[in-house]
Amino acid sequence: SSLYQELGEKEGIDDLMAAFVLEIAKDERVIEHFENADIDRFHRMISLHVCELVGGPCTYDGANMIEVHTGMGITRTEFNAIVENLISAMEQQEVPVSAQNQLLDILADFHGEIVGR
């Protein structure tokens, strides 16, 4: 089955990203970046983006990754913290480890668009 199916399709991805947002919200290492963010929009957009990236029938129509993160000065350490938040969320949602690794691989590619801008 596809990664999209292993993540529980759109509903599973929405739930996973809700758990991810809750992990971010309790993480002192990154929360300052989100103080002025529209969390509902962030949840909606990251769900849409992940859905598209894993081969689901979604079209991400949010902001360009470089543009939205420019000016945030996100460090490698903060990026890694966000990855840890995602792993915690995937563990809570009982995402199979092979699917976890595939999603982490896809998101790791965004490193260059997000860190140090």
Ligand code: HEM
């Ligand atoms: C693989 C890593 C990441 C991905 C795929 C990602 C993706 C996204 C997406 C899809 C949005 C919504 C864009 C929109 O509203 O149109 C967004 C917004 C945002 N991201 Fe990221 N992001 C990543 C890493 C990070 C990291 C490491 C941080 C900070 C530690 C961060 C901070 C933010 C903030 C604060 C916003 C909200 C901006 C606003 O509402 O004004 N992101 N990101």
